[in-house]
Amino acid sequence: MLEFLRVALNVAWKDLRVEHRSKTALVSAIAFAALVLVIFNFARDAAAVSREMLAPSVLWITFSFSGVIALNRSFALERENAALDGLLLAPVSRSALFLGKYLANLAFVFTVEAVTLPLFVLFFGVDLSGVLAGIVLTAILATTGFVAVGTVFAAMTVRTRFAELMLPLLVLPFLLPPVIGAVQVTARLLSGRPVSEIAGWLRILAFYDLVFVTLCLLLFPALMDE
Amino acid sequence: MTLPAVPLLEAQNLERRFGAARALAGVSLSVFPGECHLITGPNGAGKTTLLRVLAGLARPSRGAVRVAGKPLAGQPLARRGIGLLSHQSQLYGELTPIENLEFAARLYGVPDPASTARAGLAAVGLSDRGDDPVRSLSRGMVQRVAIARAVLHRPSVLLLDEPFSGLDAQSSEQTLALLARERSAGRALVLVTHDPHDAWELATHTHLLVRGVWALGGPREASVDGFLRRCREALYA
Secondary structure, three states, rough: HHHHHHHHHHHHHHHHHHHHHHHHHHHHHHHHHHHHHHHHHOOOOOOOOOHHHHHHHHHHHHHHHHHHEEEEEEEEHHHHHHHHHHHHOOOOHHHHHHHHHHHHHHHHHHHHHHHHHHHHHHOOOOOOOOHHHHHHHHHEEEEEEEEHHHHHHHHOOOOOOOOOHHHHHHHHHHHHHHHHHHHHHHHHHHHHOOOOHHHHHHHHHHHHHHHHHHHHHHHHHHOOOO | OOOOOOOOEEEEEEEEEEEEEEEEEEEEEEEEEOEEEEEEEOOOOOOOHHHHHHHHOOOOEEEEEEEEEEEOOOOOHHHHHHEEEOOOOOOOOOOHHHHHHHHHHHHOOOHHHHHHHHHHHHOOOOOOOHHOOHHOOHHHHHHHHHHHHEOOOOOOEEEOOOOOOOOOOOOOOOOHHHHHHHOOOEEEEEOOOOOOOHHHHOOOOEEEEEEEEEEEEEEEOOOOHHHHHHHHHHHHH
């Protein structure tokens, strides 16, 4: 088990170090998130739709789409110079390789979300005082599941000719359950509804995480076979 | 009574299909310690596919690969015995050669990854470029770092796909000397090349692969010209 974790952390650290050097994907994802927020802010008809009604959906659309951009880079860096072959040749569990890529992607997407949230507050004038902890918990629960699914699909599509196009097409349907759950929780938190109304949604998000993280850990080795 | 030696690498009746197309059709190979098998063939003969199957990166449609007597399929630890130098370097351009080699050393569980990485880089004559990003190195330098990565964990079998590609004369000589040392140390080498002249002195056996089957194979003959003549005869017969 220790060896499994050691390999995973080695892979995650390598990914974060590569991204720290290039910053390409991080800057792209954050710039994309900012643009989405700007467009929604100006496209909204203030007389027809209130900010409070639109804000939860906009927040999660922004998180999801910028997350997919972040996930695209995960295996793109392995495609360069066929570095993926180097990983797959190593005498280690391929589930450990998945866990390493997954942890790096989680750190990456959480960073994008952490930068996006203040921008969201700025553009939509939403008051998060008193609900910030709930929003953060929801983000952690929703992101944990969809990043696992996205990591597996990024690995599957990396060898295809149109990986950047294929990944959103494959992963977005799987994002529906966590996005629906997260929007419901966020809407209720922002409108001051009681905790009892969100507990069920949080349980659904946690169940999604449990099922999909486990499935991805188990499926990844088979998906990497040529 | 001496026991028969176990081949370090053994491939039995390998077949690899891509849909209806057969890239490999019944290829067998046994490589013993200290042997270097040179494989040549025209484009599309299946040379790279064969190396990928031997490395465990591609699953054969039929047949099996054994490393030191142990099946390669589904055995992560058996992959420890394999080192692969492919067309591409398997290096991360944003990282330095030292960081790339340390990462690989940790993946393979090599003790003291930092000094192993520095020693590996010194062996290919690149100690002075160890802290520059790989993307800033020339093609020849990248190839030398890739060679250092392939041998870093002291594999018993080295699979080499065009190891002299992109190297100048001096680097080619250094690489040849390094591979000769690896062979003398008892490792088994399988070397794919378009130009058998490059590694003729290193080779103990030669093979010609055509459309996924051996067209020629056996102990290396005295002259490369004789081998090339027989290759032409086999190809155009």
